[in-house]
Amino acid sequence: MLARECILSAPGKVILHGEHAVVHGKVALAVSLNLRTYLRIQPGAAGRVSINMPNIDTFLSWDVSSLHALLPARRADLQNAVEPDAAVVLKLREYAGLGDGLADTRSLAVLAFLYIYLFVFAESRELPSLTMAVWSELPTGAGLGSSAAFSVCLSAALLASRGAIACPAVEAAQTARWSDEDLELINKWAFQGEKIIHGNPSGVDNAVGTWGGALRYHSGKIKPLSSTPMLRILLTNTRVLVAGVRDKITKFPAIMNPVLESIDAISCECERTLMEMARGPEIQHYRVLEELIDINQHHLNVMGVGHPSLDRLCQVSLAHGLHSKLTGAGGGGCGITLLTPDTDSSVVERSIQELKDCGYDCWETSIGAPGVLHHSPSSLTEDVLKILNSY
Amino acid sequence: MLARECILSAPGKVILHGEHAVVHGKVALAVSLNLRTYLRIQPGAAGRVSINMPNIDTFLSWDVSSLHALLPARRADLQNAVEPDAAVVLKLREYAGLGDGLADTRSLAVLAFLYIYLFVFAESRELPSLTMAVWSELPTGAGLGSSAAFSVCLSAALLASRGAIACPAVEAAQTARWSDEDLELINKWAFQGEKIIHGNPSGVDNAVGTWGGALRYHSGKIKPLSSTPMLRILLTNTRVLVAGVRDKITKFPAIMNPVLESIDAISCECERTLMEMARGPEIQHYRVLEELIDINQHHLNVMGVGHPSLDRLCQVSLAHGLHSKLTGAGGGGCGITLLTPDTDSSVVERSIQELKDCGYDCWETSIGAPGVLHHSPSSLTEDVLKILNSY
Numbered sequence: 001m002l003a004r005e006c007i008l009s010a011p012g013k014v015i016l017h018g019e020h021a022v023v024h025g026k027v028a029l030a031v032s033l034n035l036r037t038y039l040r041i042q043p044g045a046a047g048r049v050s051i052n053m054p055n056i057d058t059f060l061s062w063d064v065s066s067l068h069a070l071l072p073a074r075r076a077d078l079q080n081a082v083e084p085d086a087a088v089v090l091k092l093r094e095y096a097g098l099g100d101g102l103a104d105t106r107s108l109a110v111l112a113f114l115y116i117y118l119f120v121f122a123e124s125r126e127l128p129s130l131t132m133a134v135w136s137e138l139p140t141g142a143g144l145g146s147s148a149a150f151s152v153c154l155s156a157a158l159l160a161s162r163g164a165i166a167c168p169a170v171e172a173a174q175t176a177r178w179s180d181e182d183l184e185l186i187n188k189w190a191f192q193g194e195k196i197i198h199g200n201p202s203g204v205d206n207a208v209g210t211w212g213g214a215l216r217y218h219s220g221k222i223k224p225l226s227s228t229p230m231l232r233i234l235l236t237n238t239r240v241l242v243a244g245v246r247d248k249i250t251k252f253p254a255i256m257n258p259v260l261e262s263i264d265a266i267s268c269e270c271e272r273t274l275m276e277m278a279r280g281p282e283i284q285h286y287r288v289l290e291e292l293i294d295i296n297q298h299h300l301n302v303m304g305v306g307h308p309s310l311d312r313l314c315q316v317s318l319a320h321g322l323h324s325k326l327t328g329a330g331g332g333g334c335g336i337t338l339l340t341p342d343t344d345s346s347v348v349e350r351s352i353q354e355l356k357d358c359g360y361d362c363w364e365t366s367i368g369a370p371g372v373l374h375h376s377p378s379s380l381t382e383d384v385l386k387i388l389n390s391y
Numbered sequence: 392m393l394a395r396e397c398i399l400s401a402p403g404k405v406i407l408h409g410e411h412a413v414v415h416g417k418v419a420l421a422v423s424l425n426l427r428t429y430l431r432i433q434p435g436a437a438g439r440v441s442i443n444m445p446n447i448d449t450f451l452s453w454d455v456s457s458l459h460a461l462l463p464a465r466r467a468d469l470q471n472a473v474e475p476d477a478a479v480v481l482k483l484r485e486y487a488g489l490g491d492g493l494a495d496t497r498s499l500a501v502l503a504f505l506y507i508y509l510f511v512f513a514e515s516r517e518l519p520s521l522t523m524a525v526w527s528e529l530p531t532g533a534g535l536g537s538s539a540a541f542s543v544c545l546s547a548a549l550l551a552s553r554g555a556i557a558c559p560a561v562e563a564a565q566t567a568r569w570s571d572e573d574l575e576l577i578n579k580w581a582f583q584g585e586k587i588i589h590g591n592p593s594g595v596d597n598a599v600g601t602w603g604g605a606l607r608y609h610s611g612k613i614k615p616l617s618s619t620p621m622l623r624i625l626l627t628n629t630r631v632l633v634a635g636v637r638d639k640i641t642k643f644p645a646i647m648n649p650v651l652e653s654i655d656a657i658s659c660e661c662e663r664t665l666m667e668m669a670r671g672p673e674i675q676h677y678r679v680l681e682e683l684i685d686i687n688q689h690h691l692n693v694m695g696v697g698h699p700s701l702d703r704l705c706q707v708s709l710a711h712g713l714h715s716k717l718t719g720a721g722g723g724g725c726g727i728t729l730l731t732p733d734t735d736s737s738v739v740e741r742s743i744q745e746l747k748d749c750g751y752d753c754w755e756t757s758i759g760a761p762g763v764l765h766h767s768p769s770s771l772t773e774d775v776l777k778i779l780n781s782y
Binding site: 251252254255256258259261262265266268269291292294295298299301302 | 642643645646647649650652653656657659660682683685686689690692693
């Protein structure tokens, strides 16, 4: 039933400013992270549905006929992605042999696939045979939106296979983006995937994975910025995981509430600066971004969500003139380091090496990259293409 | 004319919270620093006035008769210290051979002495012969109120010599405090001394030197706290001097104004905590003080008045579980480190050693100590007594 092979990718996300403050009603800026999840979908062996996710060591194959039995009674209006309900999820868990309580990455990824596959094709004449391969540059469980990038790829691939959205043409070595209308639909279904995986997601991660660039998140409202520059960064995973980091806002409200206000103003100033940079970036803009990063990192420490591993990241990078802050939950986890046009490549190399010497994972990448993309095979790096082609 | 010898001392000061913010209309807390300036005054060789200030290598002696010529036309109402005017100061400079522009510590100390001596005794029958020795534990020019401690000692000693204030009786090995009324008068004259030395002082330093303890300073109003505990600290002088540190408040007002509000709330929370501690200190109070120190240090860095030497101080002390912040102007200068009842003496020793290894001066002392004190000779340490007795 699938017309042809389709390769696509979606980015991860980082919080540029406003983590923690956002849950206290302040503005946050989320930006796409150009560590991407790649998905290749193609017509499969007749009567088989196979998914291959080497990152999480998951390789499964089902009979299409057995999947038919799972088709939901409530048929989907494709334009309005159906909310997952507990009974359906339980049925899928049983089918896939996933215990009720299992919430590991593999189980949840399989559930999200089965859910979107079944509901997208529920109204269709038949369930298609297909083979899917997924490869991600994103570490999982690091707050970098890897599940959303997966959900976005899954939704776009399955909606395109279903013919619900057009597949934008790509020339050799090129990528192409979907129309705004199609992106809306991709995002809706990706959000349902996120619900399967996270229960009660904010919708920010799938929105970033879909639209890319930057978006403003405030009191539950998500608004993509009309234009944003791509910014080079280092993404560092300290690999320290402090469970349940809680900020200290309630401890000294008179002292802490102004800190939240200041963070709100940082997000707004950053948004303003990014918009200006999209029109024509100047070195002065980078200096402002650096200052905002430094100020917010101090504020996050004040809020009690810092960690010595993050202090070390800041110190190591600052020793090379680079400015860093934690991103996301804090208490360890990840940090971002801004690179600027005047950052020498030797500085980047030395910084990466020193951060690795601290026991951290470190990637040179960018933020503000495009959202979900349709790829020509030749637009991929050889490494990625090789992995996707092995399945 | 002097009835008898009198030995007294006054403390230095540090800003506990609110430096920089205070000039933007926020509350600051200034506290006495128990590094003290000691002054011994005694009847001098007939017809001679001698001052000996070994810290600043200044030893001068004048004929009382030559000083008579300087007596001001405008006679002082002792109860209302006379504002120094430029013509008088110029005349004193000429007399003491100090060039018009000289603003070094020595010149200014001599001017302050001459001014207070002449104006306090202006209405008296005759100018007294006296010998004065001053010794200070305070470094000069470090923002620790050394000039105010000197002015306070000078005023108390000369007012007591003049009989304008009673000299409180001291038993052996004891110290005694003046009455509130007398302290008011001492403070008024010390403020004039500070004007000679600093031009346009806030009056905070002389108030702390006079009353000791802690005081709240807000929009030009100085209010001593009714009671404060003594707190053990390390005082560290990084010996880094960055001229003209200016905060960055005006750069991002929407981001910075909330930081000032937060600092205001820190000063208020600290004041509340100190008042509670004065009634009965608990370890939990110290934990609050430590948190306030950490938060404010971050805020001061946000305001751009930090310095790597101060970051280092914070890191070194934190490695021993101790919490530090800059005090005063920042950009180097001094920092304070809170010691608590559960701080082991070995921790204190190691911290001091490591800070000295950084090239810093470091003292173990206390804040919240009494203001100007009348001393029995046996209440002094042998070292101080020996120095004062050598002149």
